[in-house]
Amino acid sequence: MSANKDVKYIKLVQDILDNEEFSKMGEVKHHDSNRLNHSLKVSYYSYKVAKGLHLDYKSVARGGLLHDFFMERTVDYKKVKDKVKLYTGGHPKMAVMNAKKVFDINMIEEDIIRSHMFPIDISVPKFAESWVVSSVDKAVSIFEFGKKFGHKLVYVSNFALLLFINVLK
Numbered sequence: 703m704s705a706n707k708d709v710k711y712i713k714l715v716q717d718i719l720d721n722e723e724f725s726k727m728g729e730v731k732h733h734d735s736n737r738l739n740h741s742l743k744v745s746y747y748s749y750k751v752a753k754g755l756h757l758d759y760k761s762v763a764r765g766g767l768l769h770d771f772f773m774e775r776t777v778d779y780k781k782v783k784d785k786v787k788l789y790t791g792g793h794p795k796m797a798v799m800n801a802k803k804v805f806d807i808n809m810i811e812e813d814i815i816r817s818h819m820f821p822i823d824i825s826v827p828k829f830a831e832s833w834v835v836s837s838v839d840k841a842v843s844i845f846e847f848g849k850k851f852g853h854k855l856v857y858v859s860n861f862a863l864l865l866f867i868n869v870l871k
Contacts, residue, residue, distance in 0.1 A: 705742055705743075705745075705746035708746070711746060711749055711763060714749075714759075714760050714763045714764065715745065715763050715764055715767050717805070718764065718767050718768065718805065719767075721804060721805075723800075723804055724738075724768075724771060724804070725738065727741065727770070727771065737770050740770065740842065740843075740846065741766070741767050741768070741769060741770050741771075742767065743842045743846075744766045744767075744769060744835065744838055744839045744842050745762075745763050745764075745766030745767035745769075746763070746766075747838045747841075747842065748762045748763070748766040748834050748835045748838040748839075749762050749763040749766065751834050751838060752831060752834050755830070755834070757830055757831050757834065758810055758829075758831050761808060761810040761811050761814065761831055762810075762814065762831045762834055762835060764805075764807070764811050765807070765810065765811035765812075765813075765814030765815055765831070765832075765835055766814065766835045766838070766839075768797060768800075768801040768805070768807070768811065768814075768815055769794075769797060769814060769815050769818045769835060769839060770793065770797060771797045771800045771801050771804075771815070772793045772796035772797045772800055793819075794815060794816050794817070794818060794819050794823060794825065795816070797815050798812055798815045798816050801815055810829050810831050810832070813827060813828045813829055813831075813832045814827075814829075814831060814832045814835045814836075817832050817836060818832070818835055818836045818839050819836075820836055
């Protein structure tokens with residue numbers, strides 16, 4: 703990923719990257735890395751897609767970067783009954799609240815953040831830009847998740863293949 707070398711992209715999101723609260727996302731594990739790196743990937747790849755489709759790539763870059771801007775340390779887990787719901791439907795609402803509190807976001811950026819978990823969450827994207835970020839987020843997440851467990855999946859598939867071959871003998 704060459705987001706750091708893309709001067710036009712960095713210029714659009716520099717204020718977010720420089721924010722102390724936002725940078726703390728680098729401390730939160732996420733798939734194979736951390737939430738900051740995940741958000742950078744989603745933001746940058748979405749930005750490239752949006753540019754190619756002649757969409758509002760600035761809102762895409764910023765909304766994509768803020769889509770997971772929530773911190774577990776602000777959550778009282780004793781009050782959270784359904785932790786799965788927090789990570790699927792709950793965190794976009796918290797990310798919108800945090801983004802509004804810290805940054806001046808527009809309605810497209812807000813929709814990107816709020817609806818990025820569709821269809822797992824019921825917030826349907828209202829803008830093409832939101833669909834782009836939601837789709838890229840899923841693709842990046844699948845890649846990261848696969849990378850994290852890839853070697854284990856290879857072992858399981860090889861074992862299954864060996865069993866199948868032995869059954870055929």
